[in-house]
Amino acid sequence: MRRPPAGPRGGLDLSADDALRQFAGAVGPSGPVTVIGGRTQWAVGGAPAGTARELRAPDGVVAFEPAELTVRVRTGTAVAELHGVLAAHGQTTVLPERPGGTVGGAVAVGRSGVRRLGDGPLRDAVLECRFVTAEGRLAKAGGPTVKNVSGYDLCRLLVGSLGTLGLFAEVVLRTRPLPPARRWVAGVADPFELLPRLYRPGAILWDGHTTWVLLEGHPDDVAAQAGIAAAAGLVETDGPPAIPAVGRLSVAPGELRSLGLEPGTFVAEVGVGLVHLAGPVPAGLRPPAQLESPVLEIQRRLKALFDPTGRLNPGRDLLGGAAA
Numbered sequence: 001m002r003r004p005p006a007g008p009r010g011g012l013d014l015s016a017d018d019a020l021r022q023f024a025g026a027v028g029p030s031g032p033v034t035v036i037g038g039r040t041q042w043a044v045g046g047a048p049a050g051t052a053r054e055l056r057a058p059d060g061v062v063a064f065e066p067a068e069l070t071v072r073v074r075t076g077t078a079v080a081e082l083h084g085v086l087a088a089h090g091q092t093t094v095l096p097e098r099p100g101g102t103v104g105g106a107v108a109v110g111r112s113g114v115r116r117l118g119d120g121p122l123r124d125a126v127l128e129c130r131f132v133t134a135e136g137r138l139a140k141a142g143g144p145t146v147k148n149v150s151g152y153d154l155c156r157l158l159v160g161s162l163g164t165l166g167l168f169a170e171v172v173l174r175t176r177p178l179p180p181a182r183r184w185v186a187g188v189a190d191p192f193e194l195l196p197r198l199y200r201p202g203a204i205l206w207d208g209h210t211t212w213v214l215l216e217g218h219p220d221d222v223a224a225q226a227g228i229a230a231a232a233g234l235v236e237t238d239g240p241p242a243i244p245a246v247g248r249l250s251v252a253p254g255e256l257r258s259l260g261l262e263p264g265t266f267v268a269e270v271g272v273g274l275v276h277l278a279g280p281v282p283a284g285l286r287p288p289a290q291l292e293s294p295v296l297e298i299q300r301r302l303k304a305l306f307d308p309t310g311r312l313n314p315g316r317d318l319l320g321g322a323a324a
Helices: 018-027 079-087 103-109 154-158 191-197 219-231 253-258 289-306
Strands: 033-035 053-055 061-065 070-074 126-132 138-142 167-174 181-187 203-206 211-217 235-237 247-250 266-269 274-277
Touching: 018 053, 018 126, 018 138, 018 167, 033 167, 061 079, 070 079, 079 103, 103 167, 126 154, 138 154, 181 219, 191 203, 191 211, 191 219, 211 219
Parallel strands: 033 053
Antiparallel strands: 061 070, 070 167, 126 138, 126 167, 181 211, 181 235, 203 211, 203 266, 247 274, 266 274
16 A cells, blocks of 8 residues: 655655544544543643643553663653563653653753753653644654654654643653662752863753752762762752743753853753743743744644644644743
């Protein structure tokens, strides 16, 4: 049988199993629809319209290849459950683990955890995705290997799209070894001077007064890095600070020091440029309207291409939940 040509929604998935076909059948070709998971990030981008049918994606770990550092998992699976399976083989993923949070929710929102400095962005970990289009068809993008892209890398586009371009059913994720040693240290120190002195820290967080650092790796290396941190005034602590969740700002990493935010009202990811705010983003730090207009136009054209009738997660705002 001749395979239909790949279009902007990815190639049609002719190898899907019954669980994925049933999910696509439940989505169907018409009517507003949304997929729910643990609702841990339900407010990101705004809640879908109340008229949307609520569905759940299939769950379960389909295949795990420890030697290849990849795992195929259905998106209704809890991240904690996935990490439990991987931990038995000394591996994990970069997906943030929140109580009740699902793989599909993490991928759809696309927000990396506070370990992005060491792990890289979440979207880099998604090698392949199977999703349901606005027409109710199963499609596939990417491939189950690191070198999987020929043409458009739709996985990067879909991650962080809040389910407005396609509904995730199954993904292949890159895994990583669990570090044999991990230690958080904190104290009053200049994080911008500390960053170049440490070897690949997992995270450096700063609230304008206190600096928190995550050290991961071989026990001897962690001990050596802890010595450098101790010389700067940092001592071992239980973990990172509570991350504010009201406002969120992304700037060039070098601009963090000059933002002029009041200490204690934010937590910044040093070396990354993300700022988590305890209140709304100050007006002076929002992008001007002339910069927003081209982004809005790109968003409108993509939505019209992938979901011309606006049935996938209607009411969600991509710019309100852009991946980082």
